[in-house]
Amino acid sequence: MDRNAPLGPENLAMGPTSKRLALLASVLACAFCLARPFSLVPFPFSLSTDAAAQAPAAVPKYDLLLRGGHVIDARNKISAVRDIAIAGGKIAAVEAKLNPSDALKTVDVTGLYVTPGLVDIHTHNYTGTGERGSYAGDNSVSPDGFTFRVGVTTVADAGCAGWRNFEDFKQRIIDRSKTRILAFINIVGNGMRGGKFEQDLSDMESKPTADMALKYPGLIIGVKTAHYAGPEWAPVERAVEAGTMANIPVMVDFGANKPERPLADLVTKKLRPGDIYTHMYSGLRGELDPSGHVNPGMIEGRKRGVIFDVGHGGGSFLWRVAVPAIKEGFLPDSISTDLHIGSMNAGMKDMLNVMDKFLAMGLQLDDVVAQSTWHPAREIKQDGLGHLSVGAVADVAVLRLEKGRFGLVDMNGARMDSTERLMCELTVKDGRVVYDLNGISRPDWRTLPAGYGQTGDGRWDGLNPARGTTPGPQRGRGGAAPNRR
Numbered sequence: 001m002d003r004n005a006p007l008g009p010e011n012l013a014m015g016p017t018s019k020r021l022a023l024l025a026s027v028l029a030c031a032f033c034l035a036r037p038f039s040l041v042p043f044p045f046s047l048s049t050d051a052a053a054q055a056p057a058a059v060p061k062y063d064l065l066l067r068g069g070h071v072i073d074a075r076n077k078i079s080a081v082r083d084i085a086i087a088g089g090k091i092a093a094v095e096a097k098l099n100p101s102d103a104l105k106t107v108d109v110t111g112l113y114v115t116p117g118l119v120d121i122h123t124h125n126y127t128g129t130g131e132r133g134s135y136a137g138d139n140s141v142s143p144d145g146f147t148f149r150v151g152v153t154t155v156a157d158a159g160c161a162g163w164r165n166f167e168d169f170k171q172r173i174i175d176r177s178k179t180r181i182l183a184f185i186n187i188v189g190n191g192m193r194g195g196k197f198e199q200d201l202s203d204m205e206s207k208p209t210a211d212m213a214l215k216y217p218g219l220i221i222g223v224k225t226a227h228y229a230g231p232e233w234a235p236v237e238r239a240v241e242a243g244t245m246a247n248i249p250v251m252v253d254f255g256a257n258k259p260e261r262p263l264a265d266l267v268t269k270k271l272r273p274g275d276i277y278t279h280m281y282s283g284l285r286g287e288l289d290p291s292g293h294v295n296p297g298m299i300e301g302r303k304r305g306v307i308f309d310v311g312h313g314g315g316s317f318l319w320r321v322a323v324p325a326i327k328e329g330f331l332p333d334s335i336s337t338d339l340h341i342g343s344m345n346a347g348m349k350d351m352l353n354v355m356d357k358f359l360a361m362g363l364q365l366d367d368v369v370a371q372s373t374w375h376p377a378r379e380i381k382q383d384g385l386g387h388l389s390v391g392a393v394a395d396v397a398v399l400r401l402e403k404g405r406f407g408l409v410d411m412n413g414a415r416m417d418s419t420e421r422l423m424c425e426l427t428v429k430d431g432r433v434v435y436d437l438n439g440i441s442r443p444d445w446r447t448l449p450a451g452y453g454q455t456g457d458g459r460w461d462g463l464n465p466a467r468g469t470t471p472g473p474q475r476g477r478g479g480a481a482p483n484r485r
């Protein structure tokens with residue numbers, strides 16, 4: 001039997017007679033011997049012979065099996081060839097060898113890397129308001145167009161909305177997107193609506209910011225302060241106040257470089273351990289000291305537990321800063337894009353492009369994956385994301401490391417040549433395929449019946465599930481469940 005052929009009712013209905021009989025026989029045989037020790041799918045009937053004989057077709061133990069890939073899972077310290085099984089939207093097993101006959105769908109990912117779904121904690125997604133020149137508007141991008149195709153399953157919007165407009169952002173974008181969207185809430189009540197709003201100290205209130213964060217725990221995962229051009233510490237102080245009240249980290253875009261509030265003081269005095277300094281290789285605020293070495297304050301800040309994040313963006317990544325910093329061992333805790341309309345077509349292309357830059361600077365793939373999965377998930381206290389533990393949410397990226405001649409460009413248009421590039425072959429969110437570049441999860445059209453319809457099964461397929469195959473509330477054609485938070 002073609003191991004890619006779905007073993008399920010829809011196949012029984014459409015296959016040739018002999019195939020149907022063979023499938024039926026194997027299904028019934030399975031029904032007598034299912035032990036299902038690791039399955040997360042509720043077992044619908046007892047193991048008595050009578051019950052088995054009367055039972056409907058047995059449900060395979062796993063919905064989806066990714067077979068033969070090199071798994072990189074930093075939390076579980078795995079970097080080795082493993083099979084990964086998924087059931088009910090969760091990781092069901094990670095073993096050296098799993099049996100394809102236990103799975104409704106098996107995808108051969110030999111030669112590819114299998115990682116947790118990538119977690120990009122610096123993006124801008126509050127689009128759709130129609131506001132020009134605003135990150136609560138035209139500067140933002142709708143996440144689904146930019147995430148699954150590069151293996152990203154979770155983003156954290158970096159402060160586009162404040163407490164005044166967060167709920168508009170939520171209903172307009174977060175609740176309607178397939179990408180898992182979390183958010184840093186801006187300390188500015190109006191969020192990133194431009195200078196008039198972002199420079200207004202009177203709209204930076206810690207209490208209503210914290211109250212909104214506490215209203216949406218697990219969705220608002222941090223407080224953002226950004227773009228401030230004045231000499232005061234107030235934006236940082238109020239963000240930290242709000243973060244303390246809501247027990248969430250603060251992410252800082254430190255705005256204009258001001259002698260009254262030096263970077264060293266920010267990371268050694270003002271921020272708490274666990275707070276995040278983004279744009280770490282921008283060079284805009286003294287990340288390197290005049291001698292060209294890493295600012296000693298940053299090294300001291302890291303010792304205190306302050307987190308350093310990439311946040312590449314359109315204006316925050318320079319080879320002449322990153323290369324010497326990396327040479328001195330000042331690596332990123334997390335890799336992020338700062339994806340928005342002004343960054344995505346320039347030096348920064350997408351999450352994989354930013355990861356490629358760190359590979360080009362000599363980091364190991366295992367580390368780059370850790371910095372793009374488990375590290376950022378941990379930074380925003382989302383311990384259930386960014387790893388492939390049994391029982392975890394089944395968000396998975398299947399990546400190809402291509403060899404060739406490539407070029408990588410920084411914010412000032414300077415290029416570094418490279419010989420490796422990550423491409424995303426397959427993305428799985430909540431246990432369902434939501435992106436498949438080369439159709440590795442799809443059947444060859446010549447093997448299908450004449451007049452074939454939707455080819456997948458909703459238990460593993462978020463793209464082309466046949467009608468009636470998606471468990472639970474009908475999610476409809478077109479894919480994975482949207483965010484429900």
Ligand SMILES: [Zn+2]
Pocket residue numbers: 122123124158253313338
């Ligand atoms: Zn940003």
